[in-house]
Amino acid sequence: MYCKNCGRQLKEGTRFCDRCGQSVRKNNQNSQTTKRKEIEELKAERLNRKRRLQEKEAKQVRNKKRRKSKGSVMIFIIVALLIAIVSVIIGYNMMAPNDNGLGTAPTSTNSPASATNMPTDTANNVSSTSSPSNSASKNGYSKMTISGVTCVYPSTFNSNPTTGNQKLNLTDALGGATMTVSQEGKSGAPSDLMRDYARQTGGEVSYSRAGDDWYAVTVTTDDTVYHRKCVLKNGIAVYYDFSYSSMTSTAQKYTEYIDYMDSNFK
Structure with a gap:
């Protein structure tokens, strides 16, 4: 311890x-x-x-x-x-605004290529009848409005620079067709304006129609087909010109385009 x-x-x-x-x-x-x-x-x-x-x-x-x-x-x-x-x-x-994708425009019995009502004016191949009326889908077409006139055109066409009075300048890379939409000041009877266009083109008229404020005409020169649809409003003429070779494999398709666009160009 x-x-x-x-x-x-x-x-x-x-x-x-x-x-x-x-x-x-x-x-x-x-x-x-x-x-x-x-x-x-x-x-x-x-x-x-x-x-x-x-x-x-x-x-x-x-x-x-x-x-x-x-x-x-x-x-x-x-x-x-x-x-x-x-x-x-x-x-x-x-x-x-555009409806993209190529669609097939329905064929009308009044299309330029198959019209049975030929012009009644034998001297100038001009007649004044009513516009074709179609009920068709808008698939494959775009739309624009110029001076109150509605114009439809194929969505697959290529856009080019415009000149002069042109508002739209298109070409089809597949079949070679061209289309322009133009506007200019112009007055006169639609049937007279249609005769002037036919004379300037210098070809054979295969289709012509005219109303109170519009006309549509198809002229063939050699192997080229020219078509115009014009609407007149308040002294303004709005029209589209469509041309293509009748020898192309897509000629029938182009007649369907023209038929559909004519019905909706108003």
């Missing part, structure tokens, strides 16, 4: 240290107090360690929930953006 105060070795049964006079019982009491204190500190340390572990786990759970919440928000934002983009694309396509 040793003195807890000065460290001197004590004899068995000694009640006081013979060096410093410290009570041996007090030393024992101090030793027990120290042990209890150490035990309490160990318990407190274990509790603190357990509490820190619980706090760490709770923090990890909160972080996981926060990350999951952020991920959900990002997914929602991405989906919303995709919906907005698709809506814009759909809206743009719905507002597009």
Whole structure:
């Protein structure tokens, strides 16, 4: 046994240290107090360690929930953006003025190539009858309006620079046909204007029709077919000219185009 105060070795049964006079019982009491204190500190340390572990786990759970919440928000934002983009694309396509894609214009019984009502004016091959009337789909055609006159034309034709009174200049890369839409100031009877056009072309009239404010005429020169449809409004003549080779493999298609465009050029 040793003195807890000065460290001197004590004899068995000694009640006081013979060096410093410290009570041996007090030393024992101090030793027990120290042990209890150490035990309490160990318990407190274990509790603190357990509490820190619980706090760490709770923090990890909160972080996981926060990350999951952020991920959900990002997914929602991405989906919303995709919906907005698709809506814009759909809206743009719905507002597009042209009907793209090649369609086949229905054949009319009054088409220039198959007209059975030939001109009644034998001197000039001119007649004044009503305009052909067709009920047809607009697939394969685009549309434009000039001075209140509506003109449809094949969507597949290529656009070229215009000159003079031209408002539209088109060519067909497949069959070689050309089409122009023009506007100019002009007055007079439609039948007289039709005769002037036929004389200027210098060919054989195969089809001619005229009304109160319009005329349509087809003239063939050698192997080339020329067709014009004209509408007159308030001293303004709006017309389209369509020409093609009668030898081309697409000649029948062109007669269908002319028939459809005549019915919708008004």
